[in-house]
Amino acid sequence: xxxxxxxxxxxxxxxxxxxxxxxxxxxxxxxxxxxxxxxxxxxxxxxxxxxxxxxxxxxxxxxxxxxxxxxxxxxxxxxxxxxxxxxxxxxxxxxxxxxxxxxxxxxxxxxxxxxxxxxxxxxxxxxxxxxxxxxxxxxxxxxxxxxxxxxxxxxxxxxxxxxxxxxxxxxxxxxxxxxxxxxxxxxxxxxxxxxxxxxxxxxxxxxxxxxxxxxxxxxxxxxxxxxxxxxxxxxxxxxxxxxxxxxxxxxxxxxxxxxxxxxxxxxxxxxxxxxxxxxxxxxxxxxxxxxxxxxxxxxxxxxxxxxxxxxxxxxxxxxxxxxxxxxxxxxxxxxxxxxxxxxxxxxxxxxxxxxxxxxxxxxxxxxxxxxxxxxxxxxxxxxxxxxxxxxxxxxxxxxxxxxxxxxxxxxxxxxxxxxxxxxxxxxxxxxxxxxxxxxxxxxxxxxxxxxxxxxxxxxxxxxxxxxxxxxxxxxxxxxxxxxxxxxxxxxxxxxxxxxxx
Numbered sequence: 001x002x003x004x005x006x007x008x009x010x011x012x013x014x015x016x017x018x019x020x021x022x023x024x025x026x027x028x029x030x031x032x033x034x035x036x037x038x039x040x041x042x043x044x045x046x047x048x049x050x051x052x053x054x055x056x057x058x059x060x061x062x063x064x065x066x067x068x069x070x071x072x073x074x075x076x077x078x079x080x081x082x083x084x085x086x087x088x089x090x091x092x093x094x095x096x097x098x099x100x101x102x103x104x105x106x107x108x109x110x111x112x113x114x115x116x117x118x119x120x121x122x123x124x125x126x127x128x129x130x131x132x133x134x135x136x137x138x139x140x141x142x143x144x145x146x147x148x149x150x151x152x153x154x155x156x157x158x159x160x161x162x163x164x165x166x167x168x169x170x171x172x173x174x175x176x177x178x179x180x181x182x183x184x185x186x187x188x189x190x191x192x193x194x195x196x197x198x199x200x201x202x203x204x205x206x207x208x209x210x211x212x213x214x215x216x217x218x219x220x221x222x223x224x225x226x227x228x229x230x231x232x233x234x235x236x237x238x239x240x241x242x243x244x245x246x247x248x249x250x251x252x253x254x255x256x257x258x259x260x261x262x263x264x265x266x267x268x269x270x271x272x273x274x275x276x277x278x279x280x281x282x283x284x285x286x287x288x289x290x291x292x293x294x295x296x297x298x299x300x301x302x303x304x305x306x307x308x309x310x311x312x313x314x315x316x317x318x319x320x321x322x323x324x325x326x327x328x329x330x331x332x333x334x335x336x337x338x339x340x341x342x343x344x345x346x347x348x349x350x351x352x353x354x355x356x357x358x359x360x361x362x363x364x365x366x367x368x369x370x371x372x373x374x375x376x377x378x379x380x381x382x383x384x385x386x387x388x389x390x391x392x393x394x395x396x397x398x399x400x401x402x403x404x405x406x407x408x409x410x411x412x413x414x415x416x417x418x419x420x421x422x423x424x425x426x427x428x429x430x431x432x433x434x435x436x437x438x439x440x441x442x443x444x445x446x447x448x449x450x451x452x453x454x455x456x457x458x459x460x461x462x463x464x465x466x467x468x469x470x471x472x473x474x475x476x477x478x479x480x481x482x483x484x485x486x487x488x489x490x491x492x493x494x495x496x497x498x499x500x501x
């Protein structure tokens with residue numbers, strides 16, 4: 001694979017997301033050469049349950065890899081490496097012999113593990129999990145989803161104890177399909193409620209508490225190293241990185257120093273703050289997580305605030321209410337009015353995530369009067385994303401020694417100028433969008449390229465980062481405070497909706 005000069009070599013990244021799978025080919029400058037994308041089905045067996053077909057996803061991944069390479073006119077011989085980034089916490093169990101999933105994947109948004117988590121809290125106490133994993137007992141995480149499968153799929157526990165089935169998050173599933181290796185990386189493992197944040201290994205006591213047989217767990221590796229060699233559409237290409245999507249975006253935004261933060265605006269939104277080589281235990285409802293680990297170097301940790309519903313709220317306005325016919329129309333509709341008309345939308349569709357962690361909450365539209373129009377609703381939908389970000393930033397500033405000075409943003413919603421300005425206004429800090437908005441894929445590509453020496457070091461990657469646009473805060477402090485107070489009142493209206501049956 002050394003028969004091409006660097007100018008003629010590329011790195012590919014597979015981004016296996018919540019709604020679609022993509023492949024992007026990058027050149028040596030971190031520029032995008034080609035993109036291919038395919039959506040997959042969202043399966044809703046019951047209210048609050050969300051599943052994916054892992055086989056369908058694998059078929060789509062193979063297809064987008066072929067399509068992206070064809071569009072770029074790049075051969076596998078010109079690929080220095082491929083990296084993987086993925087929707088986190090989504091849980092797959094598959095047959096070791098046949099490679100077939102034993103059940104649909106259970107998606108991160110799925111809430112079916114609520115009763116199990118209450119039992120774990122009563123039996124072991126949430127603090128034991130939080131101290132070791134940095135995570136609360138929330139339906140979000142992968143370990144309890146795995147336990148649900150073991151308890152509810154006929155014969156699965158016996159097969160797991162015999163070593164016949166394997167567990168993984170989507171990174172593990174794709175690496176297995178590409179290389180036959182059963183591994184995961186520290187960032188994805190840190191989202192299972194099974195990995196000890198300090199040892200970076202599976203915690204035997206937590207494994208016993210969750211009733212998970214050791215034989216089915218993947219080996220935990222760093223985020224940037226060669227796990228194996230690809231087959232099929234990626235025959236002979238080193239598979240050389242895995243990062244959960246939000247950690248990949250932190251890496252792609254080159255937030256390599258403590259105190260640097262990014263927020264990715266996609267289906268949900270995720271704000272990560274680099275806290276350096278030691279985990280910061282949150283006292284304000286945030287997650288402590290692994291940011292990334294390069295080869296044998298010490299891990300870099302992060303504080304994370306996860307917001308469940310942001311971009312998907314715009315989709316809801318489009319698909320369920322029919323107020324817009326495409327997501328991009330929301331900005332134009334919201335600009336037809338001066339303000340939200342006193343209306344606030346709190347999208348607690350599957351409970352509230354950070355910093356509240358209330359699975360009993362459900363969404364509300366508050367402050368409705370006869371005055372409110374489609375435009376006001378559209379504006380309130382956009383504002384919901386900014387206010388939810390504000391709640392997370394306040395929690396981070398309370399937890400961390402370093403107050404946020406500016407926010408690097410990425411993801412599809414950052415194309416919305418009205419939202420970006422409102423975000424700068426409510427945070428009262430500059431908001432900066434990079435020239436390459438596909439930072440999740442870029443982070444996976446950067447890590448894979450580092451692992452094989454395609455890029456020499458972090459300084460080289462940092463030098464490639466370029467700003468595309470910046471928004472400065474322009475809201476009067478008194479106005480900001482008044483709106484925040486109204487938002488908090490609306491959030492209070494979402495609580496205690498679901499009865500604990």
